[in-house]
Amino acid sequence: MDWRRFAIIALVIAIMFGTVVLVGSTQNSPLLIITSMLTTTIAVATPLTLGALSGIFCEKAGVVNIGIEGMMLGAAFFGWLASIYMNTVYHQDPLVSMTFGVLIAILSGGMFALLHAVLSITFKVDQIIGGTVINILATGITGFLNRQMFFGAGSVFKGQIPHSPGVLPSISIPFLADIPTFGSIFVQQPITWAALILVVVSYWVLSHTRWGLRTRAVGEHPRAADTVGINVVFMRYANVIIGGFLAGLGGAYFTLESISSFEPLMTNGRGFIALAAMIFGNWTPFGAWAAALVFGAAQALQINLQQYKDVIPPNLAVLQNSYIVGLAPYILTMLILTGVIGKTIPPAADGKPYDK
Amino acid sequence: MADNTIVLEAKDITKHFPGVLANDKVNFDLRRGEVHALLGENGAGKSTLMNILYGLYRPDSGEILVDGAPLTITSPKDAIHKGIGMVHQHFMLIPVFSVTENVMLGAETDHRAHPNNGPLAHLDRKEVSKKVRDLSRQYGFDLDPEAIVGDLPVGVQQRVEIIKALYRNAKILILDEPTAVLTPQEADDLFKIVHELTQQGVSVVFITHKLKEVLAIADRITVMRAGKVVGIAKPKETNEQQLAAMMVGREVILTVDKQPAKPKESVLVVENLRVRDQRDLETVRGVSFNVHAGEILGIAGVQGNGQTELAEALSGLRGIESGKISLADKNLTNQTPRDFTETGLAHIPEDRQKHGLVLGYTIADNMILCDYYRPPFSIAGVLQQNAVDTNARKLIKEYDVRTPSPYVSAGKLSGGNQQKVIVARELSRAVKLVIANQPTRGLDVGSIEYIHKEIVHMRDRDVAVLLISAELDEIMALSDRIAVMYRGEIVTTVDAKSVSREQLGLWMAGVSPTSVKV
Numbered sequence: 001m002d003w004r005r006f007a008i009i010a011l012v013i014a015i016m017f018g019t020v021v022l023v024g025s026t027q028n029s030p031l032l033i034i035t036s037m038l039t040t041t042i043a044v045a046t047p048l049t050l051g052a053l054s055g056i057f058c059e060k061a062g063v064v065n066i067g068i069e070g071m072m073l074g075a076a077f078f079g080w081l082a083s084i085y086m087n088t089v090y091h092q093d094p095l096v097s098m099t100f101g102v103l104i105a106i107l108s109g110g111m112f113a114l115l116h117a118v119l120s121i122t123f124k125v126d127q128i129i130g131g132t133v134i135n136i137l138a139t140g141i142t143g144f145l146n147r148q149m150f151f152g153a154g155s156v157f158k159g160q161i162p163h164s165p166g167v168l169p170s171i172s173i174p175f176l177a178d179i180p181t182f183g184s185i186f187v188q189q190p191i192t193w194a195a196l197i198l199v200v201v202s203y204w205v206l207s208h209t210r211w212g213l214r215t216r217a218v219g220e221h222p223r224a225a226d227t228v229g230i231n232v233v234f235m236r237y238a239n240v241i242i243g244g245f246l247a248g249l250g251g252a253y254f255t256l257e258s259i260s261s262f263e264p265l266m267t268n269g270r271g272f273i274a275l276a277a278m279i280f281g282n283w284t285p286f287g288a289w290a291a292a293l294v295f296g297a298a299q300a301l302q303i304n305l306q307q308y309k310d311v312i313p314p315n316l317a318v319l320q321n322s323y324i325v326g327l328a329p330y331i332l333t334m335l336i337l338t339g340v341i342g343k344t345i346p347p348a349a350d351g352k353p354y355d356k
Numbered sequence: 357m358a359d360n361t362i363v364l365e366a367k368d369i370t371k372h373f374p375g376v377l378a379n380d381k382v383n384f385d386l387r388r389g390e391v392h393a394l395l396g397e398n399g400a401g402k403s404t405l406m407n408i409l410y411g412l413y414r415p416d417s418g419e420i421l422v423d424g425a426p427l428t429i430t431s432p433k434d435a436i437h438k439g440i441g442m443v444h445q446h447f448m449l450i451p452v453f454s455v456t457e458n459v460m461l462g463a464e465t466d467h468r469a470h471p472n473n474g475p476l477a478h479l480d481r482k483e484v485s486k487k488v489r490d491l492s493r494q495y496g497f498d499l500d501p502e503a504i505v506g507d508l509p510v511g512v513q514q515r516v517e518i519i520k521a522l523y524r525n526a527k528i529l530i531l532d533e534p535t536a537v538l539t540p541q542e543a544d545d546l547f548k549i550v551h552e553l554t555q556q557g558v559s560v561v562f563i564t565h566k567l568k569e570v571l572a573i574a575d576r577i578t579v580m581r582a583g584k585v586v587g588i589a590k591p592k593e594t595n596e597q598q599l600a601a602m603m604v605g606r607e608v609i610l611t612v613d614k615q616p617a618k619p620k621e622s623v624l625v626v627e628n629l630r631v632r633d634q635r636d637l638e639t640v641r642g643v644s645f646n647v648h649a650g651e652i653l654g655i656a657g658v659q660g661n662g663q664t665e666l667a668e669a670l671s672g673l674r675g676i677e678s679g680k681i682s683l684a685d686k687n688l689t690n691q692t693p694r695d696f697t698e699t700g701l702a703h704i705p706e707d708r709q710k711h712g713l714v715l716g717y718t719i720a721d722n723m724i725l726c727d728y729y730r731p732p733f734s735i736a737g738v739l740q741q742n743a744v745d746t747n748a749r750k751l752i753k754e755y756d757v758r759t760p761s762p763y764v765s766a767g768k769l770s771g772g773n774q775q776k777v778i779v780a781r782e783l784s785r786a787v788k789l790v791i792a793n794q795p796t797r798g799l800d801v802g803s804i805e806y807i808h809k810e811i812v813h814m815r816d817r818d819v820a821v822l823l824i825s826a827e828l829d830e831i832m833a834l835s836d837r838i839a840v841m842y843r844g845e846i847v848t849t850v851d852a853k854s855v856s857r858e859q860l861g862l863w864m865a866g867v868s869p870t871s872v873k874v
Contacts, residue, residue: 210464211475217450217461224448228462228520229433348451 005280009290012332013041016297023316024308031181037300039185042192044303045289045296046257047072047267049195050250051274052281052288053202054109054243059283060206061239062219063120064127064351067134068247069271071112074138075251077146079105080164080262083255087165094165102168102191102252109248110241112138117240121233124353135271143264164260191249191257198246202285215239219347222354232354247271269330276333282344291336298328361388362424363559364409364440364528369418371404375760378404379415380583386528386561389554393562393574397603397800398770399758401583402563406530410442411435441521445533447513451506455516456485458505459523466524491522496552497545511542518549522558529553530561535569536798547573565603565800567596581605604802614812617836619648623789623820624670629679631665638677639665641844647789652811652821654835654852658864659826662844664706667793667824671703672696673711684788697726700788702814704778704795706824708771712778715767719759720748722766723781755780756806772803779810790814793824808834828860842866 017037021030051068058065083101086092092100112134119130149156171193173186206212214235217225222232250270255262273295280294281287302325305312312320319325364386371379378401386392396402407413409420411429419426422438429435435442449458460479465471467483485501492499497515505513514534521529531550535543550560550573564570570577570591577589579602587602600608624647631640639662647653657663668674670681672693680689683699696703705711713722724733724744732743748762757776759769766774775795783790792811796804811834815821825831831838832852839849840863848869863869 205476208479209475210477210479213457213461213464213479217453220450220452221448224450225461227432227442227444227448229431229436230462 005282005287006290009294012294013297016301016328019316019319020301020304020308023305023312023319026311027308033304035182035184037297037304039188040300040303041293041296042185042196043188043296044258044299045292046192046195047250047253047270048274048277048292048295049199049289050191050246050253051271052278052292053195053198053285054246054250055275055278056202056206056243056283056285056288057215057239057246058113058243059278059350060219060347061215061236062222062347062349062352062354063117063236063240064131065113065116065240065243066128066131066272066275067112067116067138068131068243068250068274069267069269070131070135070138071109071244071247072251072254072271073142073265073267074112075105075109075248076254076266077142077251077262078108079248079252080255081145081149083165084162088162095169097165098168098256101165101256102249105252105256106245106248109246109251110244113241113244113247116244117237120353121236121240124355127351127353139265142262146262146264166260168257189257191253194249196289198249199285199289206285216347218354219349222349226354226356236354250274273329273333276336279344279346280336283346295329295332298332301328302326359388362386363388363422365421365424366405366409367419367421369405369408369415369420371408371413371415373404377583379408381418382580382583382585384578384585386559387575388559389557390575391550391554391560391562391573393564393570393577394580395564395567395570395577395599395603396580397565397802398772400580400603402580403532404583405580406442406532406561406563409435410440410530436524436526439525439527440530441518441524441526441528442530443514443517443521443532443534445536447517449505449513449516449520451504453505454481454501455499455503455505455508455519456481456488456501458516459488459501459520460484463524487523488519491519495522495549495556497549509542510537511545514538514542514546515549518553526558528559528561530563532563533565534562535564535566543569567599567801570599571596579603600801603800604805608801608805612808612812612833614834615816617651617815619651619836620818621649622646623649623684624822625680625682626670627680629666629669629681630677631662631669631674632677633665639844640669642679643841643844643846645839645846645849647820647822649788649820650815650818651836652815652823652834653849654831654838655822655824655841655846656828656831656838656860656864657826657841661841663793663824663826663841666841667703667706667791670696670791670822671701671705700786702782702785702787702790702819704775704782704790704792706793706797708774708778709767713766713774716765718763718765719752719757719769719777720744720762722777723748723751723762726781726785751780751784754784755810772799775799775803775807779807783810783814787814787819790819790821791824792821794826795823796825796827796830828857828864831860832857840864840869 017034020037021033024033051072054068055065079101082104083097086097086100087094116130116134119125119133120127150161168189168191170187170189176186177183206215214225214230217230218232218235226232254266277291277295278288280291302322305319305325306322309320362385366382366384369379369382382405384405394402404413408415411431411434414430420429427438429438464479465477467487488499488501499515499519505516534546538546554560562574574591577591578585579587579599581603627644629640629643630638633639643666655663665674669676672691672695675690680687682688683696683701686699688695688699709715724747727733733740745762752759752762755776757773757780759773766777795807811821823834835852837849838852838855838860839846840860842864847863
């Protein structure tokens with residue numbers, strides 16, 4: 001990550017935080033506000049971080065994946081469904097049900113990814129089309145099953161939406177969480193912690209292990225990798241499926257960590273924003289995480305502003321309209337994707353099927 | 357340090373491809389520490405044979421012996437394991453990786469006493485770096501293991517490929533057209549490295565179609581033609597003429613046979629032309645010259661002295677800064693490429709794959725790129741397939757393009773045949789001026805001879821020819837007048853008959869003509 005990119009990230013985040021501090025300063029201390037912003041930012045950046053990591057594994061291996069949105073949506077639904085079944089049908093403890101739900105979410109992400117891999121690696125379908133197939137399929141399948149199972153006469157749950165097991169409990173980091181005021185940053189839910197750990201793990205795997213070297217080789221110059229005896233097809237399959245697992249975990253965030261229900265289309269473009277984060281982060285795990293934090297901060301701005309809605313000064317009246325504030329992440333995405341913020345370099349063979 | 361131990365032997369190798377007998381009972385052997393050149397035109401079967409030895413193809417019949425023991429090589433992995441390394445013509449390097457990373461790729465933990473085959477094995481970049489440095493010192497060249505390969509000059513990238521093979525303990529090194537991408541200086545350096553390798557017992561197969569090279573470097577020369585071995589020679593007992601005849605299968609005229617020019621009126625008039633390149637540097641700086649009907653004006657110069665931008669400006673591909681270009685008395689300054697084409701320009705561009713052909717199009721479609729929009733190829737905006745087909749079949753025959761059908765995509769052809777498609781398209785039209793920029797770069801002897809003949813033929817039909825080439829031999833052989841370009845200027849224009857090679861070389865290197873007597 002070059003310094004310019006870092007400066008832009010710091011600046012954008014500072015502007016978001018500064019806005020809330022400015023508005024809320026009559027109600028709360030700046031430190032409290034900043035802490036609250038940071039806590040929210042890290043939490044809401046979770047699906048973006050995981051989505052971006054998913055994209056990194058796929059694209060570093062040379063497969064473009066615009067189906068992350070669909071993978072997350074599908075995983076959100078199936079993970080949630082699994083947890084409900086465990087809870088209401090098999091009467092399992094909520095925590096066990098939710099853990100099972102997360103596992104199913106990860107696996108369903110992997111299944112969608114397998115489909116993408118078959119389409120784009122084996123059948124060499126245009127990878128953008130493959131990704132679009134996944135997005136449409138996930139929207140259709142989740143919307144359909146959601147209605148069939150939960151609503152209307154003859155549905156599985158007979159129109160009675162069953163009690164969901166809730167959301168995953170927070171985990172506090174010992175000692176750090178006890179710091180006055182500031183400590184609440186260290187109280188986060190498990191998928192958020194997992195995402196942070198996975199950023200570090202992904203960096204390590206991609207940069208310092210044999211797997212990473214080979215993954216990057218097949219994404220840069222598959223023929224060169226082939227001539228030194230690397231199985232290009234296997235490496236691509238494996239990485240796309242790893243990407244699917246990561247997207248699946250990101251999907252679990254929506255229905256098992258953030259809120260305890262499913263709504264059609266609830267990923268709301270987060271899979272695409274994750275791709276923007278991946279690009280802005282120049283296909284590196286830490287860069288993507290930093291970019292995800294920018295988008296997270298934009299979302300945190302919207303969330304945190306709500307509690308100061310009544311004290312917004314007249315010269316910032318525009319902030320009263322939460323719809324306008326809610327546009328921030330999408331506007332940032334557009335700016336980043338139009339390349340305003342410097343050029344990034346994708347893997348050379350990204351999106352190109354390998355022909356022997 | 358060649359001794360007589362045979363380290364690699366191919367016996368009666370036969371390989372069919374659909375419609376082609378690529379190798380027909382080929383025998384080939386390699387002795388320890390020798391440089392064995394494999395000479396042949398494009399498509400003679402050299403690469404097929406080497407790809408069989410390297411495990412990329414399986415032969416239909418025949419056997420391979422390494423150190424006297426027969427074995428089947430089914431993948432590059434097997435070949436590497438048996439000590440065979442290959443440096444491909446198009447390097448198999450990953451540009452964004454460091455030298456070390458490229459070397460260790462696929463053999464990540466081989467330097468350890470107990471190689472770890474787990475996917476999460478740690479990359480010991482430091483240890484491998486050290487080994488790379490030691491190896492490169494051992495064979496007498498410098499290589500910075502930390503450098504990013506994409507930043508290195510082509511000649512150095514080739515050394516990375518060699519180190520990659522040596523790191524895997526290659527005792528046999530196959531170099532596929534190693535000098536095709538090198539400057540003469542880089543090629544000399546490569547020869548030194550090859551010499552050092554053989555001194556240390558490595559055996560080298562040197563695949564090429566360049567005659568001068570094999571005579572300079574090989575201990576033995578095997579010549580292939582049309583899938584067969586046609587002879588084995590020793591450099592001391594043969595010469596260029598003889599080798600060329602073996603390669604092509606008939607006497608080849610290495611010098612161009614042409615009558616004195618009979619220049620007529622000026623066709624191309626260039627006045628004080630200034631052009632900028634894409635970095636906005638002025639690379640053509642006030643150039644003026646004429647080309648007459650019935651003459652070949654050669655532009656000599658070391659590459660990168662403005663020739664590329666000059667040719668682009670003269671074909672309408674690049675806007676000019678100032679000056680005037682007129683073709684057949686028509687002012688074409690800053691007009692479109694189509695205006696140039698319609699006025700009578702034939703352009704054989706420098707990069708045949710980028711600017712000469714649409715690689716994904718068929719040969720037939722490539723052959724109408726200049727005329728597709730008018731009759732007979734297009735009537736009321738609809739392509740006339742019959743006319744396109746007739747045209748293609750006629751040109752393929754006339755210009756001897758070797759292809760199974762006019763509907764093969766241009767990208768599938770060899771370089772020589774690709775160039776013939778361009779030459780056919782450009783020279784078959786009624787043109788007044790031919791701009792040929794590096795028309796024979798990377799081609800084999802037969803194709804070069806053919807294209808040279810066509811160019812002279814155009815001249816004899818009273819077409820003006822502007823030949824741009826970095827090959828001094830080509831300029832000397834074809835031109836009637838020679839202009840020398842240096843740093844964007846034409847330093848002098850001379851009669852081709854009255855100038856020596858050495859003199860041209862001095863001018864090309866920037867020695868001012870006014871300070872030297874011709």
